[in-house]
Amino acid sequence: MNIGFVYALLAFGIWGIFPLYFQLIAQVSAVEVVLQRSVWSLVFVLGILAWQGRWAWLWETLRQPRRVALFMASALLLSCNWLTYVYAVQTGQVVEGSLGYFINPLVNVLLGVVVLRERLKPVQWVAVGLAVCGVLWLTWHAGRLPWIALVLAGSFGVYGLIRKTAPLGALEGLALENLLLAPVVVPALLWWTFFHHGALLQDAPGQPGLTFWLLLTGPLTALPLLCFAAAARRLPLATLGMVQYSSPSLQLLLGVWVLHEHFDMQRLLGFVLIWSALLLLSVNALRQHRLTAPPATA
Numbered sequence: 001m002n003i004g005f006v007y008a009l010l011a012f013g014i015w016g017i018f019p020l021y022f023q024l025i026a027q028v029s030a031v032e033v034v035l036q037r038s039v040w041s042l043v044f045v046l047g048i049l050a051w052q053g054r055w056a057w058l059w060e061t062l063r064q065p066r067r068v069a070l071f072m073a074s075a076l077l078l079s080c081n082w083l084t085y086v087y088a089v090q091t092g093q094v095v096e097g098s099l100g101y102f103i104n105p106l107v108n109v110l111l112g113v114v115v116l117r118e119r120l121k122p123v124q125w126v127a128v129g130l131a132v133c134g135v136l137w138l139t140w141h142a143g144r145l146p147w148i149a150l151v152l153a154g155s156f157g158v159y160g161l162i163r164k165t166a167p168l169g170a171l172e173g174l175a176l177e178n179l180l181l182a183p184v185v186v187p188a189l190l191w192w193t194f195f196h197h198g199a200l201l202q203d204a205p206g207q208p209g210l211t212f213w214l215l216l217t218g219p220l221t222a223l224p225l226l227c228f229a230a231a232a233r234r235l236p237l238a239t240l241g242m243v244q245y246s247s248p249s250l251q252l253l254l255g256v257w258v259l260h261e262h263f264d265m266q267r268l269l270g271f272v273l274i275w276s277a278l279l280l281l282s283v284n285a286l287r288q289h290r291l292t293a294p295p296a297t298a
Contacts, residue, residue, distance in 0.1 A: 002234065002235070003234060004230070004231045004233070004234025004235040005231070005235065005239075005243070007227045007228070007230040007231035007234065008227070008228070008231035008235060008239075008240060008243045008244075009243065009246070010223075010224070010227040011224040011225070011227035011228040011231060012224075012228075012243060012244055012246045012247035012250075013246070013247075013250070014220065014223060014224040014227075015224050015247040016246060016247040016248075016249070016250030016251055016254075017250065017254070018085070018089070018220075018251070019089050019094045019097075019251055019254045019255065019258075019259065020254060020258070021213075021216075021220065022085075022086055022089040022090065023089065023259070024213050025199075025210065025213050025214060026089070026090055027199070027210075028199045028210075028214065030083055030086040030087045030090055031083065031192075032189075032192055032198055032199060033082075033086045033214075033217070034079055034082050034083045034086065035185055035188055035189040035192060036189065036200070036214045036215075036217050037082060037217040037218070037221055038079065038178050038181050038182075038185045039178075039182075039185060039186060039189055039218075040214070040215055040216075040217050040218030040221075041174060041178055041217065041218045041219075041221035041222050042175065042178035042179065042182060042218075043218055044218035044219050044221075044222050045171055045174050045175040045178070045218075045222050046175060048171060048222075049171065049172075049175060054171075054172070057168065057169075057172050058172075058175075058176070061168065061172075061176060067166050068176075068180070070162050070165065070166035071162075071166060071168075071173065071176045071177055071180060072177075072180045073162055074159050074162040074163055074166070074173075074177055075176075075177035075178065075180050075181050076181075077155045077156075077158055077159040077162070078155075078159055078177060079181070080151070080155045081151075081152060081155040081156050081159065084097075084148060084151045084152055084155070085097055085100075085152060087148070088148045088152075092259065092261055093148055093261070094251055094252075094254060094255030094259055094261060095252055095255040095256060095261045095262075095263055095267075096146050096148045096149050097148055097149070097152060097251060097255075098248040098249075098251035098252040098255060099138070099146060099149035099248070099252075099271065099274070100148060100149035100150065100151070100152025100153045100156075100248075101152065101153070101156070101247060101248035101251070102245070102248045102271070102274050102275070102278060103131060103135070103149055103150070103153040103274060104152070104153045104156050104157055105241065105244070105278060105281060106127065106128060106131045106153075106274075106277060106278070106281070107153045107154060107156075107157035108157050108160065108161075109124055109127070109128060109281065110128065110157075111157055111158065111161050115161060121284065123280055123284050124280075124281065124284065126277075126280060127277040127278070127280040127281045127284075128277070129277075130273050130274070130276050130277035130280070131273070131274050131277040133273050134270045134271070134272075134273030134274040134277070135149075135150070135270070135274075137269060137270040137273060138267065138270035141266045141267060141270065142267075169229065170225045170226050170228065170229035171222070171225075171226060171229075174221070174222055174225055199211075199214060200214060231243075241281075241282060241285055242282055242286075245278065245282075252271075
């Protein structure tokens with residue numbers, strides 16, 4: 001098996017089981033979870049960078065105010081994404097959270113049109129139209145806009161766009177994002193811990209090891225990003241795009257079959273419209289890849 005495919009499965013598999021992880025720390029406020037994640041992922045990635053002696057990029061980046069500003073924006077978007085997703089799990093809306101990551105590739109297409117001035121092919125416009133119909137149907141059926149899905153898709157889409165225009169490796173980028181947030185996040189976490197009855201070092205009755213699960217936010221943030229970066233270097237984008245659907249699919253299955261969230265035929269119809277849009281995009285991407293791939297040599 002291609003090692004890049006293994007890395008991709010690890011990355012999307014970890015992201016896919018996040019609902020189960022957040023259920024383990026469900027009693028911790030979503031705000032505190034995001035604070036913990038920022039601090040411990042910073043400790044984790046700085047430890048790896050120190051072990052590898054990779055610091056030259058940091059001084060070079062800090063001398064570029066535009067790049068620093070872009071990474072501050074990406075850090076805020078990633079925190080918003082995490083806060084929204086943790087809230088979704090804690091309030092029993094994992095299915096809607098999975099919808100956000102199904103919509104994300106379509107948001108990427110729209111960002112390409114609006115920001116990068118890319119031109120869509122007819123099949124891509126049809127895909128976007130189907131997705132819009134799916135969102136409108138879910139809005140009408142639920143009586144409210146699926147704001148969790150839209151915030152997740154939008155924040156992660158813009159985050160990806162920023163990281164594309166301000167490139168750093170996955171490890172370096174995550175380190176810089178959390179370094180920029182640290183002057184606010186570290187005092188906030190200390191205040192929350194000591195003056196707001198924070199969960200750190202306060203294992204709950206019947207749930208020993210809560211501190212361990214919170215410390216685990218560090219590697220759980222960094223490892224899938226590193227695996228994703230390794231997969232992206234080894235796999236065609238078309239293949240990576242197909243594998244990425246395993247993550248929201250796993251989240252959806254967990255939401256319905258493990259966490260027993262409501263999922264009726266009306267809601268299924270909205271998802272089918274969006275899945276049809278994704279199928280069109282995927283087939284188009286695979287076709288484009290076959291047309292542009294270099295011919296195999298004998």
